[in-house]
Amino acid sequence: PLKAVRMPLWIWGAGHVGRALVDVLAPLPAFDITWVDTGPSRFPARIADGVRAVPATHPALLARHAPVGAAHLILTYSHALDLELCNALLSHDFGFAGLIGSKTKWARFRARLGALGHRPAQIDRITCPIGQKSLGKHPQAIAVGVAAGLLDIHNQKDQSKGRVA
Numbered sequence: 001p002l003k004a005v006r007m008p009l010w011i012w013g014a015g016h017v018g019r020a021l022v023d024v025l026a027p028l029p030a031f032d033i034t035w036v037d038t039g040p041s042r043f044p045a046r047i048a049d050g051v052r053a054v055p056a057t058h059p060a061l062l063a064r065h066a067p068v069g070a071a072h073l074i075l076t077y078s079h080a081l082d083l084e085l086c087n088a089l090l091s092h093d094f095g096f097a098g099l100i101g102s103k104t105k106w107a108r109f110r111a112r113l114g115a116l117g118h119r120p121a122q123i124d125r126i127t128c129p130i131g132q133k134s135l136g137k138h139p140q141a142i143a144v145g146v147a148a149g150l151l152d153i154h155n156q157k158d159q160s161k162g163r164v165a
Contacts (some may be wrong), residue, residue, distance in 0.1 A: 006031060007071055007074075007153075007154045008031075008067040009031045009070065009104065009150070010066050010070055010072045010073070011036070011072075012073065012074045014035060017100060017139045019140050020140045022047070022051055028151070032152070033050070034066070036055075036062055037059070037076070039117065042055070052106065052142070057151070059085065060085050060088040061088075063091075063092050064087065064091075071095050072094055072114075073101040074098065074100065075130075082109075083113070090118045091124070092114065098128070098130035099128040100126045100130055105127070106129065109128070131145035
């Protein structure tokens with residue numbers, strides 16, 4: 001039988017880009033969204049149905065609770081927290097991890113993640129920057145580009161398993 005499979009997606013950060021991503025992705029049946037930030041005040045008053053908002057004082061500690069093979073989008077307000085999340089995810093199995101940032105930020109992160117003991121091949125599993133540069137830097141434009149990429153990943157996995165999303 002054909003069965004639609006929802007990809008577990010963890011969005012780390014409830015700022016402008018995080019909110020835009022949830023607005024774009026929540027209506028799609030392809031994703032099971034967990035949205036994490038450092039406190040309840042970081043989230044909007046209204047959150048889309050089916051999205052689990054999780055306030056956590058130390059978000060990186062939650063990474064080990066994400067399902068194996070989940071997709072992750074890291075876009076918090078803090079470079080230090082972004083790095084901590086990348087480090088935590090590299091110690092946990094994931095299907096996709098994307099980090100918002102510039103090539104300069106990613107170069108710094110690569111060096112720091114290497115100093116934390118991660119091999120280059122592991123670090124290369126994180127995609128940075130995310131989105132489609134040609135669409136621009138507006139939060140909704142980033143969200144559209146990221147959503148398209150995640151849908152491609154989701155649909156490729158479903159096709160390889162003989163499922164329809």
